Amino acid sequence: MFQKTLEEALLLLRKRLCDPDFIFSVFSDSPDSNYSKLKFILASSVTEACNNSVLLLGPRGCGKIAVLDLVLQDLLKEYPDMISVIKLNGLLHCDDNCALKEIARQLCIEHELMFSKMASSDDNTEFMIAMLRECGLAHKTVVFVLDEFDLFAQGKQRLLYSLLDAMQSVSSQAVVIGVSCRLDADQLLEKRVRSRFSHRKILFLPPEKDDLQRLLKHILLLPIDSSLPQDFVTGFNSRVSNILADKRFNEITDKIIESDSTVSNFVRFLFSAVSCIDLKSGYMTLENFKSALSTIHRQPKLDCLKDCSILELYIMVCMKRLEVKEQTSYNFNSVMKEYTIIQDSSQTVDNYSRNVCLRAFEHLLDRQLIQFADRGHNQFIEFRPVKLLMSHFQLHQALKSNRSCPPILLKLMEK
Amino acid sequence: MSKEENPQVTRRTTRLSSSSSTPNAIESPTKSINLPPLTLRNLVFEEKEPLTFDGLISSLPGRRNQILEILRLLGPVNCPLSPLFVYGGASTGKTSTVLQVFRHLNRPFVYSSCRTCYNARQLFDNILNQLLLHRKSEKNGYSSAKKCEKQADFVNYLKEALIGVVDGLKGSKKFEGCVNGNMVYLIFDSLELVRDWDKSGTILPLLFKLHDILKFPDLGLVFISSSSFDTYDSDTGLVDPIPVYFPDYTEDGLRQIFLRNESNPKLRSAFLDVVLKPFCRVTRRLDELSTALAPLFTKYCEPLEDLDIIPNEEMKRKLFDCLKPHIGPALNGIFRVTSQSSVEAGVKNNLKRKNTLKFFGNDSVEDIDFHMSTSAKYLLISAFLASRNPATLDASFFDSTGGSANQKRKRKSSEKSRDLKEASEQELFMKGPGTFPLERLLAIYQCISSSEEYSLENDEDSKENTGLDGDFGENSLMSNILLQVSSLCSASFITKGGSCPLEGSTRYRSTVSEDMALKVARSLKFPLSKYLYRR
Numbered sequence: 007m008f009q010k011t012l013e014e015a016l017l018l019l020r021k022r023l024c025d026p027d028f029i030f031s032v033f034s035d036s037p038d039s040n041y042s043k044l045k046f047i048l049a050s051s052v053t054e055a056c057n058n059s060v061l062l063l064g065p066r067g068c069g070k071i072a073v074l075d076l077v078l079q080d081l082l083k084e085y086p087d088m089i090s091v092i093k094l095n096g097l098l099h100c101d102d103n104c105a106l107k108e109i110a111r112q113l114c115i116e117h118e119l120m121f122s123k124m125a126s127s128d129d130n131t132e133f134m135i136a137m138l139r140e141c142g143l144a145h146k147t148v149v150f151v152l153d154e155f156d157l158f159a160q161g162k163q164r165l166l167y168s169l170l171d172a173m174q175s176v177s178s179q180a181v182v183i184g185v186s187c188r189l190d191a192d193q194l195l196e197k198r199v200r201s202r203f204s205h206r207k208i209l210f211l212p213p214e215k216d217d218l219q220r221l222l223k224h225i226l227l228l229p230i231d232s233s234l235p236q237d238f239v240t241g242f243n244s245r246v247s248n249i250l251a252d253k254r255f256n257e258i259t260d261k262i263i264e265s266d267s268t269v270s271n272f273v274r275f276l277f278s279a280v281s282c283i284d285l286k287s288g289y290m291t292l293e294n295f296k297s298a299l300s301t302i303h304r305q306p307k308l309d310c311l312k313d314c315s316i317l318e319l320y321i322m323v324c325m326k327r328l329e330v331k332e333q334t335s336y337n338f339n340s341v342m343k344e345y346t347i348i349q350d351s352s353q354t355v356d357n358y359s360r361n362v363c364l365r366a367f368e369h370l371l372d373r374q375l376i377q378f379a380d381r382g383h384n385q386f387i388e389f390r391p392v393k394l395l396m397s398h399f400q401l402h403q404a405l406k407s408n409r410s411c412p413p414i415l416l417k418l419m420e421k
Numbered sequence: 422m423s424k425e426e427n428p429q430v431t432r433r434t435t436r437l438s439s440s441s442s443t444p445n446a447i448e449s450p451t452k453s454i455n456l457p458p459l460t461l462r463n464l465v466f467e468e469k470e471p472l473t474f475d476g477l478i479s480s481l482p483g484r485r486n487q488i489l490e491i492l493r494l495l496g497p498v499n500c501p502l503s504p505l506f507v508y509g510g511a512s513t514g515k516t517s518t519v520l521q522v523f524r525h526l527n528r529p530f531v532y533s534s535c536r537t538c539y540n541a542r543q544l545f546d547n548i549l550n551q552l553l554l555h556r557k558s559e560k561n562g563y564s565s566a567k568k569c570e571k572q573a574d575f576v577n578y579l580k581e582a583l584i585g586v587v588d589g590l591k592g593s594k595k596f597e598g599c600v601n602g603n604m605v606y607l608i609f610d611s612l613e614l615v616r617d618w619d620k621s622g623t624i625l626p627l628l629f630k631l632h633d634i635l636k637f638p639d640l641g642l643v644f645i646s647s648s649s650f651d652t653y654d655s656d657t658g659l660v661d662p663i664p665v666y667f668p669d670y671t672e673d674g675l676r677q678i679f680l681r682n683e684s685n686p687k688l689r690s691a692f693l694d695v696v697l698k699p700f701c702r703v704t705r706r707l708d709e710l711s712t713a714l715a716p717l718f719t720k721y722c723e724p725l726e727d728l729d730i731i732p733n734e735e736m737k738r739k740l741f742d743c744l745k746p747h748i749g750p751a752l753n754g755i756f757r758v759t760s761q762s763s764v765e766a767g768v769k770n771n772l773k774r775k776n777t778l779k780f781f782g783n784d785s786v787e788d789i790d791f792h793m794s795t796s797a798k799y800l801l802i803s804a805f806l807a808s809r810n811p812a813t814l815d816a817s818f819f820d821s822t823g824g825s826a827n828q829k830r831k832r833k834s835s836e837k838s839r840d841l842k843e844a845s846e847q848e849l850f851m852k853g854p855g856t857f858p859l860e861r862l863l864a865i866y867q868c869i870s871s872s873e874e875y876s877l878e879n880d881e882d883s884k885e886n887t888g889l890d891g892d893f894g895e896n897s898l899m900s901n902i903l904l905q906v907s908s909l910c911s912a913s914f915i916t917k918g919g920s921c922p923l924e925g926s927t928r929y930r931s932t933v934s935e936d937m938a939l940k941v942a943r944s945l946k947f948p949l950s951k952y953l954y955r956r
Contacts, residue, residue: 013497024501024638066658071633095634097627098573108573156657157623187657274663277503281493301490304664306508306649313510313669316702355702359753362703369704373510374652386932389853 011238012288015228016280022225023277026072027079029269032224033069033217034076040208045077047206051181052085052147057173059182059203061155064210066187067270071153073210074183078149090116090141091149096157102164106130109150113137135172142179155184159194166195170202212267218259221269222250225276226290245289258295265303275302307396310373311404316356317366319404319411320345322375323419325394326401335379335391338367352414364388459554461589464529465600472525482681483674484518487667491522494663495641498528498602502641504632504660508649509667512708515645516610518667523608527601529590534610541624545575548607552582572627580635587639606641607631613648622655629659669705672697678707679714687731692721695741699752713751720747796870797905798941801931802949803866804915805938808854808931810954812861818952819868856918856928862906869947 022028034041044060051058062070078091092112099105110130114121117137125133141148150169152158158166173180182203184191195203213221226246228239249255262275279298283290314322324344328336342363349357358366368387370376379391394401405411405419478485494505507515523530531551538544546565550557555566569575583605590603609628615621627634632642642662646653650664670678676693683689696717700710721744722728732740793801810818909915910929918928933941942949 016497017500020496020500020502021638024503026633066660097623097630098571098576098634100623101571104571104573154657270660274503274661278494278663281496301664304649304666306651306666309666309668310510310649313705315704317704355699358703362753365709366704369706372647374648386853 008238008288009285011235012283012285015234015238015242016283018228018232018234019226019280020277023273023280026069027076029221029225029273030069030072031076032221033073033213040210041073041077043208044073045080048077048081048149048181049084051179052081052088055142055145055147055179057178057180058206059170059173059184060206060208061184061186061192062208062210063186063189063191065212065268067268068210068212069269070185070210074151074185078151088145089147089149091151092116093151094153094158096152096154100154100157100160102162103127103130105158105165106134109134113148131168134168138172138178138180139175142177145179148180150180150182151185152182153185155186156188156191156194158184159191163196163199166199167202170199174202213269215263218263218267218272219250221272222259222276225273226250242289245291249290249292249295252292255292255295258299261299261303271302275299278302307375307400308404308407310375311396311400312408314370314373314375314404314408315366316410316412316415317358317363318370319408319415320348320356321363321366321370322394322401323405323415324348325376325392326398326419327421329394329398337391338364338388341367341392348418354412354414356412459556461529461554461586462600463554464531464551464586464605465527466524471527472521474525477521477525480521481514481518482677483670484514484667487514487518487665488522490665491519492526494665495522495526495528499604499639501638502604502606504629504642504644504662505665506644506646506650506662507665507667508646510669510706511647512706513667513669514707515647515667519608519643519645523606528604528606529586529600529602530606530608532608532610535614536611539614540618541572541620542570545569545572549575549578549582552579552586552605572623576627576631576634580637583635583637583640604639604641606643608643608645610645612644612646613652616653625653626655626657626659629653629662633660670707672701672705675701675705675707675710679711685729685731688722688725688728689718691732691737691740692718694737695744696748699748703752713754717744717747717751720744793941794905795945796902797909798945799870799947800862800866800902800905800909801914801933801941802938802945802947803862803869804857804909804929804931805933805935806869806949806952807857807862807865807929810952811855812857814954815861815865818954819865854931856930858926858928859906860926862929863902866902869952 030041033039036042040062044062047058047060050056062074064070078089081089082091090113092109094105094108099108106127107125107130110125110133111121113119113134122129138148169180169182172178173182188194189209192200192203192205192207227243228234230236230239230243232239262272265271275295275298278301279290279294282294282297321341324341325336328340328344333340342360345363364387367376371378371387375395376392377395379393402419405416472480477488481488491505491507495502507519509515520532531548533544533547533551535544538547546567546569549555549567549569550565553566557563557565567574567578569578586605587603590600590605612628615625615628618624628644632640644662649666650661653659676690676697679693679697680686680689696714700713704710721740724740724743730736806818906915910917914931914933916930916932918930939949
């Protein structure tokens with residue numbers, strides 16, 4: 007019985023964490039939030055029947071699309087049959103023909119028309135303009151959402167031009183919303199496009215610390231009026247509140263915020279923590295958050311260095327020595343020369359043949375700990391110049407933490 | 422490698438080949454007609470008994486923590502999942518672990534590897550075919566379910582297909598018991614290869630953003646990659662998935678793997694005690710270790726009459742003494758395909774090195790171990806010389822008074838300052854073998870083969886005299902020589918480089934190492950060192 011309750015609770019938590027709409031609804035109530043600003047702009051263009059355009063800018067994972075979706079959902083409820091939404095994504099539709107086709111397709115679905123796959127790009131443009139006029143006459147606002155807006159600004163920007171140009175006419179009634187993580191997105195536009203674009207921008211920033219605190223409560227506390235048993239919910243919630251008040255927990259969240267304070271990063275951390283909940287005890291503990299921190303906060307280079315065999319470490323130390331000697335470029339042959347010098351001067355057990363060293367060298371290339379410094383492809387591996395992809399400090403750190411590392415190697419590293 | 426192979430891996434290949442590729446159908450056309458239509462049941466491993474948890478853990482030794490982590494992140498049935506990024510070095514069991522976990526959970530998934538689907542279109546087709554339960558067959562002309570070339574089309578079709586599958590899973594009760602839950606998981610294997618595709622600039626962000634673009638809560642994404650997330654880069658950043666790291670196997674893990682399915686574990690573990698440690702210093706990659714250890718183990722067992730014997734201390738020591746001389750060469754060799762006899766010869770050679778050093782000429786191991794015609798050998802040597810020697814010195818090397826010019830050159834080079842010599846040595850190190858046009862190769866070839874003819878005429882004892890006469894008649898530059906050049910090219914003894922901007926002709930480069938060239942020269946009794954320019 008308890009097991010079932012717990013699974014239900016977990017399902018609820020995970021559903022919340024995977025649903026950006028739920029996460030960002032916490033920020034929607036304050037009057038000066040992005041949600042209110044955006045809603046005001048859109049609502050006024052719907053009621054006043056005018057054309058508009060706006061850019062939503064901000065780093066990835068700050069909820070641009072999520073907030074926009076919330077606003078659109080609300081508006082669709084408030085003004086039914088007065089809005090139709092067309093969604094495009096720069097990753098998918100950066101090609102003009104493709105974008106026009108997609109617009110025509112979505113317009114057809116929206117207005118229950120037949121969509122012809124064979125229609126040419128010209129037909130689609132004509133259709134779009136005709137539809138815009140019709141919608142304008144019917145006092146229906148068409149909202150174009152262009153995600154990854156910067157990608158639409160590549161090439162000739164024909165799509166942007168034809169969209170914005172169509173909006174210049176009195177009869178149309180449309181809103182273009184560009185969403186981009188490039189803060190200079192409006193600078194990418196051509197002059198003819200830019201002059202038709204209203205320079206409204208809404209900036210999305212990573213949340214402050216108190217906001218994150220609110221977010222935590224919003225996500226982790228179970229609702230009291232749910233199908234879950236009352237005593238379980240109160241028990242769970244009191245534990246969560248205890249953890250949230252804990253000083254050690256604050257240290258953990260500080261670490262997360264220091265590296266990346268976007269909401270999506272935080273949500274990923276919470277997802278990992280929720281997935282760590284032990285199904286037997288059933289409540290969240292501080293340990294869950296600690297282990298989540300360690301999974302999210304990985305240092306791939308150090309992990310990779312820890313996995314290296316002794317021979318691979320030798321090769322990297324040789325490369326480091328060459329770099330210290332200020333040899334501008336070096337390749338496998340020079341590394342091998344250094345390696346044989348080391349092996350000759352101090353008879354170690356790790357004296358291997360050239361072929362074996364070459365294989366270890368290739369492993370390092372596979373692991374992306376080293377990389378070719380040139381772009382040529384017709385040369386052999388032995389002769390192509392290479393470089394280390396980590397700092398000397400990282401290498402030293404890895405050698406020190408490696409228990410099987412021979413002491414001579416450390417000495418060579420430090421010299 | 423036999424220990425690595427487990428039944429479920431072969432199962433996976435058959436499962437995939439039945440749904441996506443066609444080799445079965447080609448083999449037996451009648452069979453393809455009789456195949457039953459695919460159902461949603463084909464999205465899970467088709468087994469009566471799902472893998473138990475203990476079975477899962479024991480089938481993948483050394484991967485317990487990773488299995489637990491993946492299971493935790495996947496969560497109970499019907500849990501939404503934010504995208505997972507499984508990464509770790511080569512042969513650390515990423516793919517097998519993920520697939521085994523799905524076999525254990527018995528949840529529907531679509532596996533597609535970016536290695537077999539070598540471009541975006543193949544990948545899209547493969548995923549859609551599996552989701553739409555489409556099988557390429559004779560009836561539909563081996564075509565795919567949907568034609569999708571653009572990413573936009575793919576996303577639309579994918580959404581349709583996912584809705585279809587999930588509705589099917591939710592709607593009917595008949596899958597209960599054999600399919601768990603109504604989440605569909607897409608598994609992308611070998612994702613690191615996508616970075617080298619054309620248009621990878623848009624495909625990778627699309628794949629990582631797929632979850633947000635589709636907004637489909639019943640979809641789980643699992644990416645498997647051999648390189649970490651920080652090596653993927655895009656202009657405007659990517660959405661980070663949740664990382665799951667697979668470290669290399671530890672020595673204990675390797676031992677457990679090598680002891681699996683072993684008839685005589687005691688003997689095996691005695692063997693591993695001896696060899697595993699030194700080999701782990703070189704590499705901890707399972708695939709390489711298993712190829713290196715397999716011949717050594719047969720060697721180890723050779724003195725034993727009864728393979729089921731449980732070795733005691735004394736015997737272990739004796740076996741180790743027998744094995745000892747073989748370990749060194751095995752450590753220093755890579756991927757030895759040659760038969761047992763040549764390994765033996767190599768060992769003998771190592772033992773007798775001191776004796777044979779003086780007259781290495783008649784040592785059998787120094788011979789090249791493949792057949793090559795005499796003219797090909799000469800071509801190989803000419804290519805080697807053309808790559809190593811500067812073109813300006815060709816005249817002095819190959820004119821009729823070859824010997825005296827050689828002397829002069831030697832004196833000249835000794836006059837050079839030490840610094841210059843070092844610098845040029847460095848240059849050779851950095852630049853590698855030089856390139857040369859075909860004409861130069863043929864000229865050198867003609868010189869050395871004709872001078873050889875001359876010397877052979879003097880040398881009455883030569884056995885190869887008759888053979889050479891056939892090859893080097895008056896018109897030695899016949900088409901068959903050009904044919905030889907092209908076959909050397911395709912055997913990659915010589916590589917074709919880019920064309921020279923001034924002359925416009927294709928330039929060649931010899932890839933042969935000096936040891937190899939010396940071996941070939943020795944087999945021809947050709948004095949290679951006399952012609953080689955020593956800096």
